[in-house]
Amino acid sequence: MELSHKIAAEITKYAVEYQADVIVFEYLEMQGKISGKKKQKLHLWRKRDIQKQCEHQVHRNRIRVSRVSARHTSRLACDGSGAVVRNPENYSLCTFRTGKQYNCDLSASYNIGARYFIREFLKPLPETERSSLEAKVPVVKRRTSCVYADLRKLDAEVNNLKAG
Numbered sequence: 001m002e003l004s005h006k007i008a009a010e011i012t013k014y015a016v017e018y019q020a021d022v023i024v025f026e027y028l029e030m031q032g033k034i035s036g037k038k039k040q041k042l043h044l045w046r047k048r049d050i051q052k053q054c055e056h057q058v059h060r061n062r063i064r065v066s067r068v069s070a071r072h073t074s075r076l077a078c079d080g081s082g083a084v085v086r087n088p089e090n091y092s093l094c095t096f097r098t099g100k101q102y103n104c105d106l107s108a109s110y111n112i113g114a115r116y117f118i119r120e121f122l123k124p125l126p127e128t129e130r131s132s133l134e135a136k137v138p139v140v141k142r143r144t145s146c147v148y149a150d151l152r153k154l155d156a157e158v159n160n161l162k163a164g
Helices: 002-017 038-059 104-122 127-136 148-163
Strands: 022-027 064-069 093-095 101-103
Touching (some): 022 104, 038 064, 104 127
Antiparallel strands (some): 093 101
């Protein structure tokens, strides 16, 4: 419990120091039975507790908290090449289909950020503009499969619309 309070305090301190507007977390689904050992169950419960503690602390500093779907964030490569293959000796490293080796957590962080920005960008648009962008970049319709490369494609299409 003490460790989760300290971690939440450090996240808040970091966000305040760098003047963050939003902290984006993965939405951790905690309903139902969690399979696995007791240590894994406790680990998942602590993640949720850290998020709740952090949410309470950052609201005092006028920082918003947003959650995105956790589905496939670390399974999909941030460059859009598809599923990654984890290194059996070092589980924090993965290999993309292009052959590039990358840190799994960094790739997942890019994907989490991309899902947030895609949602925040498309949400306020009128339906006609949103549907035309979704037609040009069809992957953004289903955000559980969105990756950083899709955000870059969406940004390029928006810039083309503004230029034209």
